[in-house]
Amino acid sequence: MRMLVRFNTDKVKEAVTANVILETGATINILSALLNEKGGEMLLEVPDAKAEEVRESFKRRGVEIEDRKYVEILRERCVNCGLCYSLCPVNAIQLDTKNYEINLTKELCIGCFKCLDACPVEAIVKIK
Numbered sequence: 057m058r059m060l061v062r063f064n065t066d067k068v069k070e071a072v073t074a075n076v077i078l079e080t081g082a083t084i085n086i087l088s089a090l091l092n093e094k095g096g097e098m099l100l101e102v103p104d105a106k107a108e109e110v111r112e113s114f115k116r117r118g119v120e121i122e123d124r125k126y127v128e129i130l131r132e133r134c135v136n137c138g139l140c141y142s143l144c145p146v147n148a149i150q151l152d153t154k155n156y157e158i159n160l161t162k163e164l165c166i167g168c169f170k171c172l173d174a175c176p177v178e179a180i181v182k183i184k
């Protein structure tokens with residue numbers, strides 16, 4: 057499960073993530089992080105079995121956390137215009153040059169929703 061963790065100014069100075077890992081024993085993978093002295097956010101991959109424990113551990117430390125939503129492409133609506141493909145910042149959407157259809161690699165998606173906003177036929181939807 058992916059979680060988006062938001063740190064405020066006070067919390068960026070603490071070793072919050074390290075303490076959560078020590079407390080829960082969860083293997084947490086940091087997929088992306090944007091932090092400075094004013095705060096920021098990290099996108100984490102957390103084992104499903106440890107998700108609740110990790111969520112509670114962050115909350116106890118005063119850190120805001122949300123489950124990250126991702127996207128799915130509704131094939132029946134897609135007209136293969138390519139808009140989503142050109143906007144995806146992590147190449148989670150690829151163009152299959154054999155049939156000119158787009159393919160989504162969900163594992164790469166960081167949930168920015170640029171593709172969803174751009175799609176002219178609402179063929180992209182949010183999923184958990």
Ligand code: SF4
Pocket residue numbers: 126127143144145146147148149164165166167168169170171172
């Ligand atoms: S939500 Fe963002 S990262 Fe995910 S497929 Fe769409 S553009 Fe790419």
Ligand code: SF4
Pocket residue numbers: 129133134135136137138139140141158174175176177178179180
């Ligand atoms: S923007 Fe929408 S219609 Fe165009 S390729 Fe992507 S999913 Fe298909």
